[in-house]
Amino acid sequence: MAYLTKVLHMELVEAANVQNLWKAFTNFAPLLGAIISDAHVGRFKTIAYASFFSLLGLMTVTLTSGLHQLHPPPCNIDHPVSCDGPNRLQLGVLLLGLGFLSIGSGGIRSCSIPFGVDQFDQRTEQGLKGMASYFNWYYLTFSIVLILAHTVIVYIQDNIGWFIGFSIPTGLMACAIVLFFAGMRLYVYVNPEGSVFSGIARVIVAARKKRNIEFPVENDGTVEYYDPPVKPGVSSKLPLTNQFKFLDKAAMIAKGDLTSDGVQTNKWRLCSVQEVEEVKCLIRVVPVWSAVIISIVAMSTHEAFTIPQATIMDRHMGRHFEIPPGSVSVITFITIGIWVPIYARVLVPSLWRIRKFRLTLLQRMGIGIVFAILSMFTAGFVESVRRTRALESKQMSVFWLALQLILLGLSESFLFIGQIEFFNSQFPEHMRSIANSLFPLSFAASNYVSSLLVTTVHKFSDWLNNDINRGKLDYYFYLIAGLGLVNLVYFWYCAKSYQYKTGSQIEDLEQEKSLLD
Numbered sequence: 001m002a003y004l005t006k007v008l009h010m011e012l013v014e015a016a017n018v019q020n021l022w023k024a025f026t027n028f029a030p031l032l033g034a035i036i037s038d039a040h041v042g043r044f045k046t047i048a049y050a051s052f053f054s055l056l057g058l059m060t061v062t063l064t065s066g067l068h069q070l071h072p073p074p075c076n077i078d079h080p081v082s083c084d085g086p087n088r089l090q091l092g093v094l095l096l097g098l099g100f101l102s103i104g105s106g107g108i109r110s111c112s113i114p115f116g117v118d119q120f121d122q123r124t125e126q127g128l129k130g131m132a133s134y135f136n137w138y139y140l141t142f143s144i145v146l147i148l149a150h151t152v153i154v155y156i157q158d159n160i161g162w163f164i165g166f167s168i169p170t171g172l173m174a175c176a177i178v179l180f181f182a183g184m185r186l187y188v189y190v191n192p193e194g195s196v197f198s199g200i201a202r203v204i205v206a207a208r209k210k211r212n213i214e215f216p217v218e219n220d221g222t223v224e225y226y227d228p229p230v231k232p233g234v235s236s237k238l239p240l241t242n243q244f245k246f247l248d249k250a251a252m253i254a255k256g257d258l259t260s261d262g263v264q265t266n267k268w269r270l271c272s273v274q275e276v277e278e279v280k281c282l283i284r285v286v287p288v289w290s291a292v293i294i295s296i297v298a299m300s301t302h303e304a305f306t307i308p309q310a311t312i313m314d315r316h317m318g319r320h321f322e323i324p325p326g327s328v329s330v331i332t333f334i335t336i337g338i339w340v341p342i343y344a345r346v347l348v349p350s351l352w353r354i355r356k357f358r359l360t361l362l363q364r365m366g367i368g369i370v371f372a373i374l375s376m377f378t379a380g381f382v383e384s385v386r387r388t389r390a391l392e393s394k395q396m397s398v399f400w401l402a403l404q405l406i407l408l409g410l411s412e413s414f415l416f417i418g419q420i421e422f423f424n425s426q427f428p429e430h431m432r433s434i435a436n437s438l439f440p441l442s443f444a445a446s447n448y449v450s451s452l453l454v455t456t457v458h459k460f461s462d463w464l465n466n467d468i469n470r471g472k473l474d475y476y477f478y479l480i481a482g483l484g485l486v487n488l489v490y491f492w493y494c495a496k497s498y499q500y501k502t503g504s505q506i507e508d509l510e511q512e513k514s515l516l517d
Contacts, residue, residue: 001307002154002326007065007162008090009072009083012466013458016304017451022098023300024447027440029106034437035197036107042192043111043118050107051177053100058170060097064090065162110437113138117424118190135421136344143336150333154326196278196431203271203279206250210269213249225251226264227273238277238428243284243499251276274428281427281501282434288422288498289438291491292365294483295372295415296446297453301480302379302408303329304450306401308468313386313398323398331402335409343413361422362495368415369491373484375407380477390469426501453479 004015037046064070070093075083086094116134121127149169157165225248230237240248250271257270264270310325317323351357359367382404386396419442423435457476458464465471 001304002157003065003162005308007071008086008094009075010085012308012468013454013464016454019304020300020447020451020454022095022102024444024451025099026102026105027442027444027447029102030110030437030440031106031434033106033108033110034434037111038192038196038431038434039198040192042189043115044187044189046107046111047115047180050104050111051173051180052104054104054108055170055173055177057097057100057102057104058166058173060093060100062163062166062170064094064097065166070094105440109440113420113424114435115187119188133344135417135424136340139417139420140337140340143333143340147330147333147337150330151327154324158324158326196434199271199275200279200282202268203247203250203275205268206271207247210249210252210254211246213252213254215245215248224253225273226253226257226270227251228262230274238274238281238501240273241277241280241499244280247276247279278428278431281431284499284501285423285426285435285438287494288362288365288491289442290445291487291494292369292415292419292442293445293449294480294487295369295411296443297450298372298376298480298484299408299412300443300446300450301477302332302375302405304454305468305473305476306405309383309386309401309473310398312390312395312469313400314395315398328398328401329405331405332409332412335406336413339410339413340417361418361425362498364414364418365422366488366491366495368411368413368418369484369488371407371411371414373481373488375404375411376477376481376484378404378407380474380481383474383477387469387472387474 001015001019004010004018033046037043070090072084072086117131120131153165153168225240251273257265259265306329307325310328315323348358382400389396420439423438427435454464463472463476
């Protein structure tokens, strides 16, 4: 946002839409990366190719700041209204660089977590414990990196120069590629097993072809289900469940479905129980996935408008140091960095030791949604006070934004980590790339919703004025908070009706039913 508005001289709403649409494309790309990884090249090669695209994208964006031909000239201080925006070439090169970054993100974000999980042997107790703590430490490390990015890098961009500020992460990406390839001899590799989506399509087609077949009467063994041993490498065999029984017809053995050797004569007419249950896993997860989108819209809203707010607030820390506007959001990441170890190492063991109680994944996600709503209500109140004082020619301290950013950090700590673990635990092993693509896919959906809301609100109201002192940004925050309350009811319904994958979260399921009821 700072680069688009300060260097490229875009209007606030235009810059917000560019950011939202680019992030939407970036977060949709992991779904394509998961398909390519699972069906063709595998996770290691996908990460490798994607890393080079990320490096190329960073190099391109760095050039837009370093070459004067690739960005507009500085504004005339005496005539700020006459600032020129980017021309077609300048905007095109920037979008090209962002496109390369999106392609890189598509491969890295869909495969990095599953590739990490592949390194643990889930057949051992030590492997299971390692994988359980992996998700917390992954997100904690990620948050620490973001703290450095939003302090050191942002300070360099604001005070030394954008070219150097972009060159540093470009150089770090090159180092990351070297480190990634340095560990090649140590990695555990899982070969691609074909596209998951073709198996999903076969189940749907087979169930439709057999839609007129009647289910057997209870205790009548006239109909058999096709349930062969699972493929090598698949450690969990899924039993047939009672949910979505219309799909069970895809696994019913009818006359002519099997050869004399017990092999399917047509894979588009007969599927295994394992394949049917995998489709059920996906169907069960989709409502829960959709129920977190509005909460992520709240986070996108903070990202888009915290910098414009901070820019016109008092950012002094002491007499001589002024906090860069882009560094204010570091409060969120510091909150995550502090809270996650306390939750994982202190709160969870204490609750279990004292009351034999622990939060389920869905309960953690629900708590995260509540914190997201509270953060938007707080943001609305603070913005209302800030605008009132600004109109009276009084400047508020930027630390007034701290409470809403702390609430946002708590929201991410519960919602994001719970969501990552939820997706990974509710899908079979070979579908984990798809599971992890759902996480950024929820961001893609939220970015599209954010862009639609920003455009619609700007068209029909004066809430999102380029001069936020003349607008009513607090009304927009309250709108997002209200949508969050409606969404909370929807999430509660989805959580109450959710049935965990057989063989996982058994204790959580019992707790879930008792607490939700």
